[in-house]
Amino acid sequence: xxxxxxxxxxxxxxxxFLSRSIKDDILSGRLEPDAKLPSKRPFANSLGVSVITxxxxxxxxxxxxxxxxxxxxxxxxAAIPQKNSNIQQKKPVKQSRESLHTExxxxxxxxxxxxxxxxxxxxxxxxxxxxxxxxxxxEQQRExxxxxxxxxxxxxxxxxxxxxxxxxxxxxxxxxxxxGAGTDCxxxxxxxxxxxxxxxGVEDPGYSKISKIYxxxxxxxxxxxxxxxGICIDQLEETCTDVVHLSPxxxxxxxxxxxxxxxxxxxxxxxxxxxxxxxxxxxxSEFRMVGRPIxxxxxxxxxxxxxxxxxxxKTLASTVRxxxxxLPKTLAKKFHEEFSFYxxxxxxxxxxxxxxxxxxxxxxxxxxxxxxxxxxxxxxLLETIRQSKIRDYIEIxxxxxxxxxxxxxxxxxxxxxxxxxxxxxxVHIRALSDYYAEAEPSQHExxxxxxxxxxxxxxxxxxxxxxxxE
Amino acid sequence: xxxxxxxxxxxxxxxxFLSRSIKDDILSGRLEPDAKLPSKRPFANSLGVSVITxxxxxxxxxxxxxxxxxxxxxxxxAAIPQKNSNIQQKKPVKQSRESLHTExxxxxxxxxxxxxxxxxxxxxxxxxxxxxxxxxxxEQQRExxxxxxxxxxxxxxxxxxxxxxxxxxxxxxxxxxxxGAGTDCxxxxxxxxxxxxxxxGVEDPGYSKISKIYxxxxxxxxxxxxxxxGICIDQLEETCTDVVHLSPxxxxxxxxxxxxxxxxxxxxxxxxxxxxxxxxxxxxSEFRMVGRPIxxxxxxxxxxxxxxxxxxxKTLASTVRxxxxxLPKTLAKKFHEEFSFYxxxxxxxxxxxxxxxxxxxxxxxxxxxxxxxxxxxxxxLLETIRQSKIRDYIEIxxxxxxxxxxxxxxxxxxxxxxxxxxxxxxVHIRALSDYYAEAEPSQHExxxxxxxxxxxxxxxxxxxxxxxxE
Numbered sequence: 050x051x052x053x054x055x056x057x058x059x060x061x062x063x064x065x066f067l068s069r070s071i072k073d074d075i076l077s078g079r080l081e082p083d084a085k086l087p088s089k090r091p092f093a094n095s096l097g098v099s100v101i102t103x104x105x106x107x108x109x110x111x112x113x114x115x116x117x118x119x120x121x122x123x124x125x126x127a128a129i130p131q132k133n134s135n136i137q138q139k140k141p142v143k144q145s146r147e148s149l150h151t152e153x154x155x156x157x158x159x160x161x162x163x164x165x166x167x168x169x170x171x172x173x174x175x176x177x178x179x180x181x182x183x184x185x186x187x188e189q190q191r192e193x194x195x196x197x198x199x200x201x202x203x204x205x206x207x208x209x210x211x212x213x214x215x216x217x218x219x220x221x222x223x224x225x226x227x228x229g230a231g232t233d234c235x236x237x238x239x240x241x242x243x244x245x246x247x248x249x250g251v252e253d254p255g256y257s258k259i260s261k262i263y264x265x266x267x268x269x270x271x272x273x274x275x276x277x278x279g280i281c282i283d284q285l286e287e288t289c290t291d292v293v294h295l296s297p298x299x300x301x302x303x304x305x306x307x308x309x310x311x312x313x314x315x316x317x318x319x320x321x322x323x324x325x326x327x328x329x330x331x332x333x334s335e336f337r338m339v340g341r342p343i344x345x346x347x348x349x350x351x352x353x354x355x356x357x358x359x360x361x362x363k364t365l366a367s368t369v370r371x372x373x374x375x376l377p378k379t380l381a382k383k384f385h386e387e388f389s390f391y392x393x394x395x396x397x398x399x400x401x402x403x404x405x406x407x408x409x410x411x412x413x414x415x416x417x418x419x420x421x422x423x424x425x426x427x428x429x430l431l432e433t434i435r436q437s438k439i440r441d442y443i444e445i446x447x448x449x450x451x452x453x454x455x456x457x458x459x460x461x462x463x464x465x466x467x468x469x470x471x472x473x474x475x476v477h478i479r480a481l482s483d484y485y486a487e488a489e490p491s492q493h494e495x496x497x498x499x500x501x502x503x504x505x506x507x508x509x510x511x512x513x514x515x516x517x518x519e
Numbered sequence: 520x521x522x523x524x525x526x527x528x529x530x531x532x533x534x535x536f537l538s539r540s541i542k543d544d545i546l547s548g549r550l551e552p553d554a555k556l557p558s559k560r561p562f563a564n565s566l567g568v569s570v571i572t573x574x575x576x577x578x579x580x581x582x583x584x585x586x587x588x589x590x591x592x593x594x595x596x597a598a599i600p601q602k603n604s605n606i607q608q609k610k611p612v613k614q615s616r617e618s619l620h621t622e623x624x625x626x627x628x629x630x631x632x633x634x635x636x637x638x639x640x641x642x643x644x645x646x647x648x649x650x651x652x653x654x655x656x657x658e659q660q661r662e663x664x665x666x667x668x669x670x671x672x673x674x675x676x677x678x679x680x681x682x683x684x685x686x687x688x689x690x691x692x693x694x695x696x697x698x699g700a701g702t703d704c705x706x707x708x709x710x711x712x713x714x715x716x717x718x719x720g721v722e723d724p725g726y727s728k729i730s731k732i733y734x735x736x737x738x739x740x741x742x743x744x745x746x747x748x749g750i751c752i753d754q755l756e757e758t759c760t761d762v763v764h765l766s767p768x769x770x771x772x773x774x775x776x777x778x779x780x781x782x783x784x785x786x787x788x789x790x791x792x793x794x795x796x797x798x799x800x801x802x803x804s805e806f807r808m809v810g811r812p813i814x815x816x817x818x819x820x821x822x823x824x825x826x827x828x829x830x831x832x833k834t835l836a837s838t839v840r841x842x843x844x845x846l847p848k849t850l851a852k853k854f855h856e857e858f859s860f861y862x863x864x865x866x867x868x869x870x871x872x873x874x875x876x877x878x879x880x881x882x883x884x885x886x887x888x889x890x891x892x893x894x895x896x897x898x899x900l901l902e903t904i905r906q907s908k909i910r911d912y913i914e915i916x917x918x919x920x921x922x923x924x925x926x927x928x929x930x931x932x933x934x935x936x937x938x939x940x941x942x943x944x945x946v947h948i949r950a951l952s953d954y955y956a957e958a959e960p961s962q963h964e965x966x967x968x969x970x971x972x973x974x975x976x977x978x979x980x981x982x983x984x985x986x987x988x989e
Contacts, residue, residue, distance in 0.1 A: 167664075186645065186649040193838060194640035194838055196637060196838060197838060230704070230865065234700070234704060265858075368663060368665070391732075398869070399868070
C-alpha cells in the first residue's frame with residue numbers, strides 16, 4: 050500500500066498534503082495509469098488519518114482529473130500525457146456565466162430565476178467600497194488625474210499579480226497584466242493583438258456571447274465539440290483553429306473541469322505552431338465550494354501559449370467593470386510596443402479603489418464570505434430538492450462546480466416544453482441543449498444558477514417544478 | 520443705460536448682435552467686472568427689441584461666462600482675467616487633442632510641455648465629485664448593482680440628451696445615445712455597427728490615433744487631404760470612402776472650423792449612398808472662448824447620416840473614462856437589436872455620479888469656470904509672447920480655437936531641428952508637419968497646447984524659444 054509520512058504535512062492540511070503527495074507520484078510516474086489506489090478505510094488506517102481526510106484527498110484528485118473512480122470498484126490513476134514536475138500546486142474552481150437574457154431593462158418577476166446568474170446584490174461590500182472610495186478621492190487626487198498606462202495603473206496590476214500568486218499560485222509580472230473595462234473590451238484588444246487573420250475556436254456547447262463577439266469582430270470562429278474531458282483536440286486540428294477560447298476550470302454550461310491530461314494535450318497542440326494560442330477564460334475561478342483550485346493552464350504552460358482572462362464581475366458585481374488579462378511575455382511586449390495609443394478603458398478612481406480593496410485584504414475576506422454565502426444557498430437548494438417529490442425524477446450533476454449545477458430530469462417533455470411550463474409556473478430555467486451551436490445537444494439537462502435565488506423562494510420554486518413532473 | 524444701434528445688426532440675428540456688442544464692451548473694459556447690466560424689460564424698450572431678444576442675448580453671455588446672474592438681483596459682468604484686444608472676434612471654441620506622447624508612465628520634466636494637452640489637474644471639481652459619489656453610494660445601491668443597458672443607464676443618457684439640447688441645440692432621444700468607456704471603445708463598436716467592409720476616411724493632417732485605431736481594427740482607412748475649408752469632398756469620392764471621420768467644429772491640429780458651406784457639401788456627399796456615414800468627432804465642443812458654437816453637423820443633418828461622438832475627457836478629466844455617441848435612428852435600432860450581448864463598458868457608479876453631476880447643473884457651472892480658466896491661461900501666454908522678442912519672428916493663428924493655437928515661425932530651421940532645440944531648452948513642442956500622413960505638410964507651424972502649462976512657467980518657456988530664434 051502507498052505510504053506517506055503524514056508528519057511532514059507541516060502547516061498544510063492533511064488532505065491537501067495527501068492529495069499533493071499522490072499527485073507527485075502520479076506525475077513522476079511512480080503511480081502508473083490505471084493503477085488502483087488503496088480503498089479509503091484501510092488507507093486511512095495505515096496513514097493514521099481519518100477516512101474523511103482520504104475521501105477529501107481523493108475528491109480533490111478527481112476534480113483535478115488525476116484519478117478517476119469506478120462505482121463499487123474504487124479509485125484509479127488517470128492517464129496523464131506529459132509528466133511535468135512544475136505542476137505540483139493549485140486547483141480548480143467554478144461558477145456560472147453571465148446570462149444573455151439579463152442585459153437589458155428590468156427582469157420580469159419570477160418566483161425563481163435560475164437563468165439569471167448575476168451575483169446577489171445584497172452581498173456587495175458597500176461599506177468598505179464606499180470607505181475606500183472616499184479615501185482615494187481624498188488622498189490620491191494627483192494619481193486620480195494622472196493618465197493611467199493603457200494596461201492599467203501599476204498599483205492595480207501589482208495587486209492583481211499578488212492576488213494571482215496567493216489564490217492561484219500563478220507567478221506573473223504586473224507588466225504582463227492588461228486591465229480593461231470588462232472582458233468584452235479585452236477580447237477586442239486580443240483579436241487586434243493576435244491578428245484578424247487567425248481562426249478562433251470556441252467550445253460547443255458554450256457561452257454563446259464569446260462566439261458572438263468574435264463574429265462581430267469579423268474573425269473566423271469555429272465551434273469545437275467537447276467530449277467527456279473537454280474540447281476535442283482533433284477537431285482543433287481539423288478546423289485549422291489557431292486560437293482556442295475555453296474555460297478549463299469550469300466549463301459553461303456543463304460545469305465540467307478539464308482533467309490535467311487534456312490540459313497537457315491542449316498545451317502540446319498549442320506548442321505545434323507559433324500562430325497557436327489558448328485563451329483561458331477563468332470567469333469564476335475564485336469560488337470554490339469544495340477543495341482547492343486546479344492549477345490554471347497558464348500555470349502549467351511552460352511555452353508561453355496561454356492568455357489568462359478573468360474579471361471581478363462574479364466576485365464583486367458585474368456593474369463594476371473591471372477585467373484583466375495576463376499576456377505571455379512576447380504578447381505583452383507587442384502590446385506595449387504597438388498599442389500605446391490606446392487609453393485604458395477603466396477610470397482611475399475605480400482602478401485605485403479596487404487596488405486598495407485587493408491590497409488591504411478586503412477582497413480575500415469578501416471572497417471567503419461569498420463562498421460561504423453561496424455554499425449555504427446551494428446546500429439549501431439541494432436539500433429542498435431532496436426533500437421534495439421531484440427527487441424521484443431527477444439527478445444532480447456538477448454540484449461542486451460553482452454557482453450553477455445541472456439538473457438531469459427524467460421526463461417525456463421536450464426541453465422547450467419543460468422550460469415553457471416552468472416559465473408559466475413562474476420558474477425561469479434554461480436547458481443545456483440551448484447552449485449548443487452545431488454539436489448534437491444532450492437532452493433533459495437543465496442549468497440551475499442559484500446565485501441570485503434567495504433561500505426564501507426555493508421551496509415554492511421546487512413545488513412549481515413538481516407540478517410539471519408529477 | 521447701455522445703448523446699441525440695433526439697425527447695424529445686418530444679417531445677424533438681433534439677440535446675437537446684442538450679445539456680441541455687450542461682449543465687445545466687456546472685453547474692451549468699457550463694462551467693468553461686476554457692473555450691473557440693465558434689467559431686461561427697460562433695456563428691451565430702450566433698444567426697441569422684444570424682451571425675448573434681450574433674454575436670449577443674456578443667456579448666451581451667461582453660457583459663455585461673460586456675465587452671471589443673481590436671483591432677484593439681475594445680471595452682472597463677470598471678471599474676465601485679462602482684457603485683450605485681439606479676442607474681440609467671435610469664433611468657435613476649441614482645444615487640443617490627447618497627446619500621443621503622454622499615454623505611458625510619467626512625463627519628463629519640461630519647463631513647459633506644449634504637446635501634453637491633458638486638462639489641468641487642479642481644475643477637477645473634486646469636492647463636488649466626491650460629494651456626489653458618496654451620495655450615490657449611499658442612496659442608489661440598488662441601481663448600482665442592477666446591470667446597465669449596454670448603451671448606458673437611462674439617467675445618464677437622459678442627462679446627456681438634455682445637455683446636448685441646452686449646450687448645442689441638438690434634439691436627440693436618449694435611445695440614440697450609446698455610452699462607452701472612452702471614445703476608443705465607441706470607435707470599435709462603430710466599426711462593428713457599420714461593417715468591416717466599409718472604407719473609412721480620416722483627415723490629413725489629423726489626429727493620428729484615429730487612423731491607428733481603424734487600422735488596428737483591420738478596416739481600410741484612407742487619408743483625405745484638406746483644403747482651406749476642410750476635408751476635400753472630391754477626394755472622398757476618388758478614394759471610394761464610405762465613412763468619413765472628422766472634427767468640423769475644431770479640426771486637430773490646425774484648429775480650423777469647417778464653414779457651413781462645406782458642411783452642407785459633406786451632407787450631400789453622404790446622402791448619395793446608403794453606405795455613407797459621417798462620424799462627427801466633437802472632442803472639445805463644450806469649450807467656447809468667444810462666441811457661439813457653430814451648429815454641429817448632426818444638428819443640420821436631416822438625412823440621418825451623422826454619428827456624433829464626444830467625451831468628458833476634456834471637460835472633466837481624461838481619467839474619467841466616459842464617452843458617448845449619438846446614433847442616427849436606423850443605426851440605433853440596429854445597435855439595440857444586434858448588440859444586446861455586449862455589456863456597457865462604464866461602471867454604474869461612474870454613470871450615476873456623472874448623471875447627477877450633469878443633472879444638478881454642476882457640469883454647466885464647471886464648464887463656465889473652465890472656460891474662464893483657460894481663457895486666462897491663453898491670454899497670459901499670448902501677452903507673454905507679444906512682450907517678448909520672439910514676436911518679431913512669429914505669427915499666431917487660430918488662437919480662438921480652443922486649448923491650442925498655431926505658432927507660425929519665420930525660421931530657417933527645419934521643423935525637426937526647431938523642436939529638437941526647443942526640447943534641449945526644456946520646451947516640449949510639436950510641429951504641425953508631424954501630423955501629416957500623405958498630404959504635403961505645411962512647414963514652420965507649431966502647435967501650442969497651453970491647457971497644462973501653468974502661467975508661472977510661460978515667461979521662462981518663451982525665453983527659451985527666444986534663444987533658438989535669435
